[in-house]
Amino acid sequence: MVQWTDFERKTIQSIFEKMDYDDVGPAALSRCLVVYPWTQRYFGNFGNLYNAAAIQGNPMVAAHGKTVLRGLDRAVKNMDDIKATYAELSVLHSEKLRVDPDNFRLLADCLTIVVAARMGADFTADVQGAFQKFLAVVVSSLGRQYH
Amino acid sequence: MQANHTCAVRPSRHSTSTHSTSATGYNMLTDHEKELIAKIWDKMIPVASDIGAECLLRMMTTFPGTKTYFAHLDIRPRSPHLRSHGKKIVLAIAECSKDISSMMVTLAPLQTLHAYKLRIDPCNFKLLCHCILVTLAAHMGDEFDPVAHAAMDKYLSAFAAVLAEKYR
Secondary structure (H helix, E strand, C coil): CCCCCHHHHHHHHHHHHHCCHHHHHHHHHHHHHHHCHHHHHHHHHHCCCCCHHHHHHCHHHHHHHHHHHHHHHHHHHCHHHHHHHCHHHHHHHHHHCCCCCHHHHHHHHHHHHHHHHHHHHHCCHHHHHHHHHHHHHHHHHHCCCCC | CCCCHHHCCCCCCCCCCCECCCCCCCCCCEHHHHHHHHHHHHHHHHHHHHHHHHHHHHHHHHCHHHHHHHCCCCCCCCCHHHHHHHHHHHHHHHHHHCCHHHHHHHCHHHHHHHHHHHCCCCHHHHHHHHHHHHHHHHHHHHHCCHHHHHHHHHHHHHHHHHHCCCCC
């Protein structure tokens, strides 16, 4: 089981409490599709992803970004058993969606950068450390049921 | 040794751009992206110690394994070692950004240094690159938009790949 320090728990709760999921979700997903264009392979039916402007204005991308962030919220609320919380989602991503688990890390990196841009100087090295530790657990749990 | 995967070849999405070929064969950056990159780093030069120290601190906090390379330095948050070392790194990246096509030539001495003296495992370059992106985002906010982020990620990946070229 993952050990969280008080600082890490407080930091994660605080970041997500203050976060606008409907802003950050779409921003993180669209950024991922722009910065790592091969991730677009999973969104063939999303319409126009031709360039950065199209991706950032695409309503299906925005809607899906919100879905992803709300999914992340489940881990925030269950920090002591993220693995179990995501067991079903992991199976879904592996068997139905067939997403290369490395993509979870790419999206996590984009989310980190979006949060850094929103928080500015408040996103200190220690806060980043806690945030990335949390995302690493999420990423690992989502990849857990792949075989 | 494999180049960082973020440098993989992909079709261009800019219909009216020109690609400049560099000696490394990397022609992933359009002229517009190169200008963007040079402009961003130009702003970092006067604050190179602050920015550099922040990048290193972020890396060592988030990825503790990287601390193993700094046993000879004082790496506490406001240490002069961290600032002077960080400054060196930022200035090298900034200098190179002024003429990205000449990267192979500009970085030749640093290639030798990293291959034969420092011997930092190249997987760590990715970690520092990521923390550089986070630092830029924290300082630039919305200005560090997805297009700037993509350009910068490509540049830093190319820089890291060139740095590791003499390893074997």
